Amino acid sequence: xxxxxxxxxxxxxxxxxxxxxxxxxxxxxxxxxxxxxxxxxxxxxxxxxxxxxxxxxxxxxxxxxxxxxxxxxxxxxxxxxxxxxxxxxxxxxxxxxxxxxxxxxxxxxxxxxxxxxxxxxxxxxxxxxxxxxxxxxxxxxxxxxxxxxxxxxxxxxxxxxxxxxxxxxxxxxxxxxxxxxxxxxxxxxxxxxxxxxxxxxxxxxxxxxxxxxxxxxxxxxxxxxxxxxxxxxxxxxxxxxxxxxxxxxxxxxxxxxxxxxxxxxxxx
Amino acid sequence: xxxxxxxxxxxxxxxxxxxxxxxxxxxxxxxxxxxxxxxxxxxxxxxxxxxxxxxxxxxxxxxxxxxxxxxxxxxxxxxxxxxxxxxxxxxxxxxxxxxxxxxxxxxxxxxxxxxxxxxxxxxxxxxxxxxxxxxxxxxxxxxxxxxxxxxxxxxx
Amino acid sequence: xxxxxxxxxxxxxxxxxxxxxxxxxxxxxxxxxxxxxxxxxxxxxxxxxxxxxxxxxxxxxxxxxxxxxxxxxxxxxxxxxxxxxxxxxxxxxxxxxxxxxxxxxxxxxxxxxxxxxxxxxxxxxxxxxxxxxxxxxxxxxxxxxxxxxxxxxxxxxxxxxxxxxxxxxxxxxxxxxxxxxxxxxxxxxxxxxxxxxxxxxxxxxxxxxxxxxxxxxxxxxxxxxxxxxxxxxxxxxxxxxxxxxxxxxxxxxxxxxxx
Numbered sequence: 146x147x148x149x150x151x152x153x154x155x156x157x158x159x160x161x162x163x164x165x166x167x168x169x170x171x172x173x174x175x176x177x178x179x180x181x182x183x184x185x186x187x188x189x190x191x192x193x194x195x196x197x198x199x200x201x202x203x204x205x206x207x208x209x210x211x212x213x214x215x216x217x218x219x220x221x222x223x224x225x226x227x228x229x230x231x232x233x234x235x236x237x238x239x240x241x242x243x244x245x246x247x248x249x250x251x252x253x254x255x256x257x258x259x260x261x262x263x264x265x266x267x268x269x270x271x272x273x274x275x276x277x278x279x280x281x282x283x284x285x286x287x288x289x290x291x292x293x294x295x296x297x298x299x300x301x302x303x304x305x306x307x308x309x310x311x312x313x314x315x316x317x318x319x320x321x322x323x324x325x326x327x328x329x330x331x332x333x334x335x336x337x338x339x340x341x342x343x344x345x346x347x348x349x350x351x352x353x354x355x356x357x358x359x360x361x362x363x364x365x366x367x368x369x370x371x372x373x374x375x376x377x378x379x380x381x382x383x384x385x386x387x388x389x390x391x392x393x394x395x396x397x398x399x400x401x402x403x404x405x406x407x408x409x410x411x412x413x
Numbered sequence: 414x415x416x417x418x419x420x421x422x423x424x425x426x427x428x429x430x431x432x433x434x435x436x437x438x439x440x441x442x443x444x445x446x447x448x449x450x451x452x453x454x455x456x457x458x459x460x461x462x463x464x465x466x467x468x469x470x471x472x473x474x475x476x477x478x479x480x481x482x483x484x485x486x487x488x489x490x491x492x493x494x495x496x497x498x499x500x501x502x503x504x505x506x507x508x509x510x511x512x513x514x515x516x517x518x519x520x521x522x523x524x525x526x527x528x529x530x531x532x533x534x535x536x537x538x539x540x541x542x543x544x545x546x547x548x549x550x551x552x553x554x555x556x557x558x559x560x561x562x563x564x565x566x567x568x569x
Numbered sequence: 570x571x572x573x574x575x576x577x578x579x580x581x582x583x584x585x586x587x588x589x590x591x592x593x594x595x596x597x598x599x600x601x602x603x604x605x606x607x608x609x610x611x612x613x614x615x616x617x618x619x620x621x622x623x624x625x626x627x628x629x630x631x632x633x634x635x636x637x638x639x640x641x642x643x644x645x646x647x648x649x650x651x652x653x654x655x656x657x658x659x660x661x662x663x664x665x666x667x668x669x670x671x672x673x674x675x676x677x678x679x680x681x682x683x684x685x686x687x688x689x690x691x692x693x694x695x696x697x698x699x700x701x702x703x704x705x706x707x708x709x710x711x712x713x714x715x716x717x718x719x720x721x722x723x724x725x726x727x728x729x730x731x732x733x734x735x736x737x738x739x740x741x742x743x744x745x746x747x748x749x750x751x752x753x754x755x756x757x758x759x760x761x762x763x764x765x766x767x768x769x770x771x772x773x774x775x776x777x778x779x780x781x782x783x784x785x786x787x788x789x790x791x792x793x794x795x796x797x798x799x800x801x802x803x804x805x806x807x808x809x810x811x812x813x814x815x816x817x818x819x820x821x822x823x824x825x826x827x828x
Contacts, residue, residue, distance in 0.1 A: 197701075223706075226704040229702070231699070234695070251705070254704075420613060422621045423617050423620065427616075430726065431725070431728075433731070433733075436732045441660045441664065442758065442763040443760075443763060
């Protein structure tokens, strides 16, 4: 088995007094699509920010391409980030410049290429996500799905080795969801990328993932190939993957018994 | 908006701002009337009392402004105030027996130094000293003297 | 009782924590200032939105403030037969106080709140985070040019305000009320000192530009990334800027003009 490109060991992270990760172990291998799934609020986005070095963990090790991210200085961190593209949930396009300039932005910031070459590169990336025709639009004129595709073009503008996707399918109609699913898989294979998809859209994510992790309550509950996970014996995994309304995760938020609550008579 | 328009607008803005600063300096303030501090020389004059004279108060001759007060110090050995006058070099021919007086512009106006040229053949030079001085009139003293003389009259 | 004391303690701690964050933020901005010398285009664009777009309100307010001063000053001075000092009155109050202070207040309302809202929204829509992940330092690319633009624009705006105001006072005093034109300017030139008044006024406006830019950008980037957070940041920018400008004005005035 080759060495993983991202290797997380005993990761602990807290926000305020709330422990978000408590001993997470996770490996991501090159050229694979790795899915990280879990209910809302389990800190999936936080995990991506930890990998990208935007947040620092309480303790534990996060190794990305052999570098210990929490210990990197600014310069080294920025050098590492150039090899990582990230697709934000909202797209995070710069709203004051048009689509073309958005995709050109990382290229202009990090290279000194002649204008003609920048243009070629940008059009190439936009063509890859099928939005070359939208180059002159402003981000405000794009639909949510298009904005995400533009952001994807921008994320791959510098030919990164790894792309992190933060909830790429949330709030998409079936067509743009299908487009994004297809894009993620195709780009992964065509560009020899390593992809990390954070999502709670089980069906779509499982369809393209080579390997999946299930997170809950700050821990990795289960991991394995998507098909194997579906056959898992764990009640929780069954409930999550098959979207059952009741199970280990109760339908009711924890409360005193309904009878007691009613009998309290007017007091809140 | 294209960048040319922005550049022109910003250029105009900066030009307006600098023009306003220039206008304030030349038109509103005393920069023009001072003619710069480079072309000037200083002389000193000792007064028993400078009253309300301040640094930058005007120095005039025959009502024409020729300079300003540069510094006011107290001479601890002579028990006198030493006033340094900075005078524009255009007016460099004051006889060395010129006298200096501190007057008040109007009843409540500010105080200024008035020079009164004498008849000597030699002129005041840089760092020269004006010998003849007349102190500021202090209102309380005048009133005091007035009351005193009234009292004397009553006795007669 | 204990609750009240605890609340007081929490508020105090919160205040100092925020103050500390604000200073760290300023330090980061100042450190990255030299870097933007290489990117004058970024500053130019911000000078446009911060300076040029504020120009109209500055010119109009300056004109009216000057005219009101002319009118009020004339009515007061004419009782003492000193209406020729109108120029001095108008020019001194504009150059020393009203120019820098009113410009700073208007600037906080017009440009400062816009800066806060813009930065807050960029944060809320993850644009700043996105830049960071693209290995682009948002402090250097987004914050520093805006800070520099505010810092450079303020003295220019204040000078324009004062200059327009002086002409406003002149228009009312000389043009409408019949003060002698020569006396108006001559007395003004006699009493307004280049160093004491104009230079100190410019220093004031530079300090205000620094402070308002700092507050606006800090409020924007320290906001919660929600609609409520952004609106709160915008309001706080105006309120805090106004308070700090007025407070600092007192301190600066005491230092500069208090013999």
